[in-house]
Amino acid sequence: MATRIGMEVSIAAAEAVKQANVDIIAAYPITPQTHIVEHLSELVNNGELDAEFVPVESEHSAMSVCSGSSAVGARTFTCTSSQGLALMSEIVYAVSSLRLPMLMILANRSLNSPLSIWNDHSDVMSIRDCGWIQLFVDNGQEVYDHVFIGFRVAEDRNVLTPFIINLDGFVLTHVIEPIEMLDQKVVDRYLPPYQPLYRLHPDHPVSMGCFGPPVLFTEAKKAQDEAMNKTMPYIIQGWQEFGDLTGRYYHPVETHETEEAKIIVVTQGSLGETASIAIDTMREEDEPVGLVKIRLWRPFPFEEFEEAVKGAELLVVMDRAISYGGPGGPLAGEIRSALYHQERHPRVVNFIIGLGGRDVAPDDFAQMVQQAKARPGEWYEIYGVRE
DSSP: OOEEEEEEHHHHHHHHHHHTTOSEEEEOOOTTSHHHHHHHHHHHHTTSSOSEEEEOSSHHHHHHHHHHHHHTTOOEEEEEOHHHHHHHHHHHHHHHHTTOOOEEEEEEOOOSSSOOOSOOSHHHHHTTTSSOEEEEOSSHHHHHHHHHHHHHHHHSTTTOOOEEEEEETTTTTTOEEEEEEOOHHHHHHHSOOOOOSSOOOTTSOOOOSOOOOHHHHHHHHHHHHHHHHTTHHHHHHHHHHHHHHHSOOOOSEEEESOTTOSEEEEEOTTHHHHHHHHHHHHHHTTOOEEEEEEOEEESOOHHHHHHHTTTOSEEEEEESSOBTTTTBOHHHHHHHHHHTTSSSOOEEEEEEOOGGGOOOOHHHHHHHHHHHHHSOSOOEEETTOOO
C-alpha cells in the first residue's frame, strides 16, 4: 500500500534511492543537490541503507568511483549539479561508451560565470550528446518515481546505458510536496536485484575501455549510436509496467489542451506546470493554445513530438539555456531539426527564459504567445532583459 506524505523533494529522491537498494553511492556535495546526498549519507550511517557511501574529494572522482563500481556489477548512484557536472564530464562520456548502467540525478543549475547557484538548464545542455538516456521531471512525485524507472531501464540487458534524471534546482529540490511513497514490496517487484551481464571479476577476466585505433573507432561510435536509438521501446516498456503497478503513466512527450490547438507552447522540466496555468487561462479567453512537454531528451522522441504538434501553425519554444553564437536555445534547434523534413511545418519562435533562477510567471507565457503571434518569421529572443 502506498503512503502519501509531505516531504522535501530532495529527501524523497534520497528515500527512493534507498528503496532501490543501491550498493554504491559516490558523490561530492554541490548546491543545490546537497540535501539528496546528505540524506543518503545519514541513511547509510544509521544502518537504514546497506550500501557503501564514498565521500570523494571531487566530482571527477565521484564519477570515477561510480564507473568502477558499476563495472564490477554494483547498483550505482550519484548526484551532481552545474560546475560539478563540468568537472566530472570527462568520465561521464567514458561511462556511456562502456555501457555502464548507473543512475545520476542532475539538480539543474546554471554554469559560471557570473557565479550563480540558481536554476537553468545550461549544465545538462553542456552534456546533451554524452550518450546517457536523459529525461526531465516536472515535480517531486516524478523525481521519486523515476529513480525506480531509471534503474529498471538502465539495467535492462537490452539497454545497458546510464540514465540521468534532470530536476530543476531549488525550484524542485528545496520545496516540500505531497509524495506518494511506494510499499517496498511493490518496489522490489518492479526493480529486482541487478543481475549484470558483463562485469569485471578476477575469476573471469575481461577487458573494458580498450584503446580504439582509427580502424575501429568509427565502428564503435556507430554501435553506440545504434544502441541508444534502440533504447526507446524499453523506456516505454519501463513506464508502462510502472504505470500498471502504480496508476502513474509517463510518456516521451506529454500534452495539455492540444486538441485543435493552432499555437503550442513547448517546455521542459518544471516550467510545464507553470505554463499549464497560463494555457488554461488563455483557453478560457478562446485562445487556441496548447502545451507540449518534452519529457524524454535522449533519445529524442521524433515521432511522438511530430504527432503531438500535428495541426499547429505556431510553436512557441521555451529554452532555459543559450547556444552561444548559434540558433538560440538548444531545445528550439532540436525541434526545428525534427520538423525540417516536412513540406509545411509550423513556424518556430524561441524564447530563452528563466536563466540563473529568474522567475517565470503564468502571465509571462501569455505575453510571449502574444509577441510570437504579432511578429512574423522564425527568431529567438532572450525574454525579459532590462536594457
